[in-house]
Amino acid sequence: MNIEFVQRCIDSKDFYITYHAFLMMSEREIERSKMLKVLYKGEVIEQNPKSKPYPSFLVLGWLKTGDPLHIKCSHSTVGKRLRIVTVYEPSDEKWEKDYKTRKRKR
Numbered sequence: 024m025n026i027e028f029v030q031r032c033i034d035s036k037d038f039y040i041t042y043h044a045f046l047m048m049s050e051r052e053i054e055r056s057k058m059l060k061v062l063y064k065g066e067v068i069e070q071n072p073k074s075k076p077y078p079s080f081l082v083l084g085w086l087k088t089g090d091p092l093h094i095k096c097s098h099s100t101v102g103k104r105l106r107i108v109t110v111y112e113p114s115d116e117k118w119e120k121d122y123k124t125r126k127r128k129r
Contacts, residue, residue: 024067024070024078024080024096024098025067026065026066026067026082028098028103028105029062029063029065029067029082029096029105030063032104032105033059033062033063033105037103037104037105038104038105038106038107039104039105039106039107040055040107041106041107041108041109043108043109044107044108044109044110047109047110047111048110051110051111051112053086053092053110057086057087058092058094058107058110061084061085061086061092061094062082062084062094062096062107064084064085065082065083065084065094066082066083066084066123067080067081067082068081068082068083068122068123069081074097077097077098077099077106078097078098079095079096079097079108080095080096080097081093081094081095081096082094082095082096083113083122083123090112091112091113091122092110092111092112092113093110093111093112093113093122094107094109094110095107095108095109095110096108
């Protein structure tokens with residue numbers, strides 16, 4: 024999956040936000056419009072084609088505050104509709120400083 028797919032789905036409004044993602048956005052006070060802007064300009068940093076029930080991928084983007092934001096997405100293999108699964112600020116404990124690389128467990 025690439026960011027062009029994400030942009031196409033946002034432009035055509037062919038996406039939906041899961042209940043879980045909506046809860047995480049509310050809990051973290053991330054507005055829908057800001058999340059979509061971050062997602063639109065983001066970078067796909069991980070792909071998991073074997074994820075169930077749909078293949079998933081992780082997007083890294085940046086808030087205006089300079090804080091990183093991870094947005095996990097998936098798409099149905101039939102409709103190719105973007106699903107926004109969850110939204111979170113990556114922790115320094117689990118991610119390297121680039122927020123693209125997971126730290127290895129020791």
